Amino acid sequence: MTVVKGRTSPDQQKAYQDGAYRHGYPGRVSIPRVDLWIAAFLGLRRQDSxxxxxxxxxxxxxxxxxxxxxxxxxxxxxxxxxxxxxxxxxxxxxxxxxxxxxxxxxxxxxxxxxxxxxxxxxxxxxxxxxxxxxxxxxxxxxxxxxxxxxxxxxxxxxxxxxxxxxxxxxxxxxxxxxxxxxxxxxxxxxxxxxxxxxxxxxxxxxxxxxxxxxxxxxxxxxxxxxxxxxxxxxxxxxxxxxxFDVHYSYExxxxxxxxxxxxxxxxxxxxxxxxxxxxxxxxxxxxxxxxxxxxxxxxxxxxxxxxxxxxxxxxxxxxxxxxxxxxxxxxxxxxxxxxxxxxxxxxxxxxxxxxxxxxxxxxxxxxxxxxxxxxxxxxxxxxxxxxxxxxxxxxxxxxxxxxxxxxxxxxxxxxxxxxxxxxxxxxxxxxxxxxxxxxxxxxxxxxxxxxxxxxxxxxxxxxxxxxxxxxxxxxxxxxxxxxxxxxxxxxxxxxxxxxxxxxxxxxxxxxxxxxxxxxxxLVPAGYEVSADSSSIEPMGISAARWTREWLGRDQHFATDRINRLLLSTYGRQQVSTTLESGRDTGMAITAADLGPMERKLLIDSGVGFVMVDLRMTTGLPGVGVYFDGGAQDRNHMVPLQASSLLKFNSEPDVDRTFDNGFMVIFDVGRLGIAGQPAVPRKRTGEPVQSLERTDGDLQ
Structure with missing residues (x-):
């Protein structure tokens, strides 16, 4: 760059060389060079100071x-x-x-x-x-x-x-x-x-x-x-x-x-x-x-x-x-x-x-x-x-x-x-x-x-x-x-x-x-449907513990994504998931009727008990799905129907084992096997717990 001598002071000549002036006339400030501003903004030259x-x-x-x-x-x-x-x-x-x-x-x-x-x-x-x-x-x-x-x-x-x-x-x-x-x-x-x-x-x-x-x-x-x-x-x-990175998870x-x-x-x-x-x-x-x-x-x-x-x-x-x-x-x-x-x-x-x-x-x-x-x-x-x-x-x-x-x-x-x-x-x-x-x-x-x-x-x-x-x-x-x-x-x-x-x-x-x-x-005051941490509460935990005490461990359950977490940990039960078996048992739970396809799905999955949570009928899922997120478990516009969840009540080879008013456990172990007892478990003869609810209606 050429500096015009005789018209500027040494400081002005230095400023010209640095891009502060474009013209060599005293007292005249030019437009700053945009390229130097961009270079300074992006950091094209090192500055350790x-x-x-x-x-x-x-x-x-x-x-x-x-x-x-x-x-x-x-x-x-x-x-x-x-x-x-x-x-x-x-x-x-x-x-x-x-x-x-x-x-x-x-x-x-x-x-x-x-x-x-x-x-x-x-x-x-x-x-x-x-x-x-x-x-x-x-x-x-x-x-x-x-x-x-x-x-x-x-x-x-x-x-x-x-x-x-x-x-x-x-x-x-x-x-x-x-x-x-x-x-x-x-x-x-x-x-x-x-x-x-x-x-x-x-x-x-x-x-x-x-x-x-x-x-x-x-x-x-x-x-x-x-x-x-x-x-x-x-x-x-x-x-x-x-x-997330302080959850109890391998990451x-x-x-x-x-x-x-x-x-x-x-x-x-x-x-x-x-x-x-x-x-x-x-x-x-x-x-x-x-x-x-x-x-x-x-x-x-x-x-x-x-x-x-x-x-x-x-x-x-x-x-x-x-x-x-x-x-x-x-x-x-x-x-x-x-x-x-x-x-x-x-x-x-x-x-x-x-x-x-x-x-x-x-x-x-x-x-x-x-x-x-x-x-x-x-x-x-x-x-x-x-x-x-x-x-x-x-x-x-x-x-x-x-x-x-x-x-x-x-x-x-x-x-x-x-x-x-x-x-x-x-x-x-x-x-x-x-x-x-x-x-x-x-x-x-x-x-x-x-x-x-x-x-x-x-x-x-x-x-x-x-x-x-x-x-x-x-x-x-x-x-x-x-x-x-x-x-x-x-x-x-x-x-x-x-x-x-x-x-x-x-x-x-x-x-x-x-x-x-x-x-x-934060944990809310009330239960939220299928919302992970907002769905973990004492009722579900107590129901899972009940299964461990009265049905014994390692029973095979089909249920929603929240209750299977509780059943697996607090209840120490086996749960059916699509990741493990490739079968979505949620389809059988949410279907309007327990038809041949639903029966075959439960039998092939080895399910012995079905737990339904009627609180799923009160709202849409907080994480978008109630079960495994299959084709029928996405983009819900309305909550699940109670009549679909309680269809097991009308089946002669299905018994209701537990009922606390919101959560019901059905024994489906006799599906396809005539003449078998309903609950061949270690403890029997206990009365079923119920809050007097008619089929399909939550009182």
Whole structure:
């Protein structure tokens, strides 16, 4: 660029060269160059001065004050949860406010450069512990979420039989990946605790391990404790973080194990000397194998990350031959371990995952071609519209994440360069000069986040979007953190900008919780039809326990999706599911008449008892289905008919064994077998419990 001499001062000439002036005339300010603004916005040139901290790294700072603030917010959360059980309308907004109060003050302190490394780590662990207590406040004495019952059944089988791989009709794949259940059952046997108490201890340890591993991992790949702590904050904004990933489910243990694998892998790369990295390689291999027997999807995702890292390590200039060999070895083990384990246990994941994936992709294709209507956003399957504040917060959270990705994607790649004057337009001789291959892979993983949003717009693909979104947040967290530290906050030392950014991070957190749980985050005052945690209540539990006491264990039941959870865990009964047998017994229960097809379905399924819940006639299903979600169990416009559920009363070879006024158990063991006693069980002669209801009418 040519500078016109003699007409400008040295400062003006410097400004001209930097793009602040277009013309060399004194006193005349030109239009700023848009290309330089875009370059600064996208982060095309590295700026290290904006990402560091300024405090003593060994100081705990104000962490004790923030711990006290979190405890006060937890008191509010407990009051809100109790108010929800009493039917108070203010309970859910107050609960969300308590979550925000836990997060916001600590987030502002972490984003501010004045916090030390030790204080940042302490604040991350304090907020993590407080948010885990939120999960306990929501369900303090027992499991209430759908997936928890599936794995509770598996751990009960292990404890009672003393061996693995017993069939679980609720989730046939669960016994084949018993990592979580093995740890829980070991703790139960050693301590004498209940399964619920042992599970809470395991989940709490896993959650703390996850955040500690993520902090150390992000710190290693960015060489910045400030960026690492901000990335941990952003990761908490994942829709699965607050509740889903602390359910008693195998993914809740698998995600921390994945973080530990990545941390060990990155520690291996940073070891001095080729031989020094082998101990961490061995540790990584052990963790990879343990992950392979814990959760299928997470182990496949781990394989993808390590394979991508190995490719990038082979391309990276400056990597030693031994580092490349170790990266290839870890990638090979990460691929072999889950595939080999799947083959050993009978390859169950194909029939379990592929149909869901195929259905989601099909709906996305129809959505793109505009040949089908999308899932109605913020509208439940019962037709209830989410409150306006929840809708606006959710959209704001997604928009903030997208803005962070826009300003952090290229900036993260530039930040990963080995030279301080690196830019995205490196000279060809420097294109492969990056510090961390894993950071490059995590940046590329963020491309899956928009895909997860598209899947969430469909009905069948919502679960896929939820899982993909939570895994992609490993990359989203670090990319957005780089954008926050290097661009949005910059070199500011004041509290105003840090507080504003903390408010934005809090919006992302609350938006993630809303997108996952919505208005049903708390247990309501009354029973809700087929609404998972909102349908778990004492009446159903007592009925399940009655079957265990009076009918004996291991009877074969056909019932709806809620009561089979209770029968399998509290009643220790066998239940009929489409996943296990391929037969949808719900069709026989909801049919208007017990015809030959319905009889054959029950007989072929080996069903001995049918439990019908007449509360299903009072409303539409909260999750869209009453039973297994077959063709006849979707898109309900009206509730089920009581006359259809009670048709068994008129059958001569069916006896009514239990009736508490809302729930009825029919003995169908004599269907097709003439002359057999109705209830050939260990205890007979007890009078049937009934509240005098005529057939088809609920008094």
């Amino acid at each position: 904006a990402v560091g901290g300024v405090a003593d790294p060994s100081s705990l700072g104000m962490s004790a004050v923030f711990a006290f603030l979190c405890s006060c917010a937890l008191v509010v959360a407990a009051l809100a949860a109790n108010a929800s059980r009493l039917g108070e309308g203010w309970a859910v907004p107050a609960f969300y406010c308590a979550i925000a109060a836990i997060f916001l003050p600590a987030a502002a302190r972490i984003i501010h450069p004045g916090a030390s490394r030790l204080e940042r780590l302490a604040l991350i662990l304090i907020v993590t512990a407080a948010l885990f207590v939120v999960r306990l406040i929501r369900a303090p004495v027992a499991f209430i979420d759908h997936d928890e019952f599936l794995h509770w059944t598996t751990v009960n089988d292990i404890l009672e039989a003393g061996r693995l791989f017993l069939p679980n009709p609720l989730l046939p794949v669960s016994p084949l990946y018993p990592g979580l259940e093995l740890i829980t059952s070991a703790l139960v046997n050693l301590s004498g605790l209940s399964v619920f108490a042992a599970a809470i201890i395991v989940l709490a340890a896993a959650r703390m391990m996850l955040m500690l591993a993520l902090f150390l991992l992000f710190e290693k790949i960015t060489d910045s404790a400030r960026i690492a702590s901000i990335a941990c904050l952003i990761y908490m904004g994942s829709s699965a973080f607050l509740l 809740s243990l698998a995600i921390p194990m994945l973080a530990a694998v990545l941390l060990a892998s990155e520690s291996r790369r940073m070891e001095q000397g080729d031989a020094a990295g082998w101990p961490t390689v061995v540790a990584s291999m052990v963790l990879i194998v343990a992950l392979a027997v814990t959760h299928h999807l997470t182990s496949y995702f781990c394989a993808a990350l390590l394979c991508g890292t190995a490719v990038m390590e082979c391309l990276r200039q400056g990597a030693s031959v031994m580092q490349r060999r170790q990266a290839i070895l870890l990638a090979s083990i990460a691929v072999i371990a889950p595939v080999a384990w799947s083959k050993i246990v009978g390859n169950p994941t194909g029939s379990y995952i592929l149909p869901v994936l195929a259905g989601g992709i099909h709906e996305v294709a129809q959505l793109v071609s505009s040949s089908t209507s999308t899932r109605k956003l913020f509208v439940s399957d019962t037709g209830a519209l989410a409150p306006a504040w929840q809708r606006y917060l959710t959209m704001a959270g997604v928009a903030l994440i997208c803005l962070g990705l826009l300003t952090g994607f290229l900036r993260s790649l530039v930040f990963n360069g080995q030279h301080r004057n690196a830019s995205i337009l490196w000279p060809p001789t420097r294109w492969r000069l990056w510090r961390s291959s894993l950071l490059v892979v995590l940046v590329l993983v963020t491309l899956a986040y928009p895909v997860s949003i598209i899947f969430r717009l469909t009905r069948s693909g919502w679960e896929i979007g939820n899982r993909v979104g939570s895994l992609s947040f490993l990359g989203v967290a670090i990319v957005v953190a780089v954008a926050v530290a290097a661009f949005w906050h910059g070199t500011s030392r004041g509290w105003l900008r840090a507080t504003a950014l903390a408010a934005a991070a809090t919006t992302v957190l609350v938006a993630g919780v809303i997108s996952s749980e919505g208005p049903r985050i």
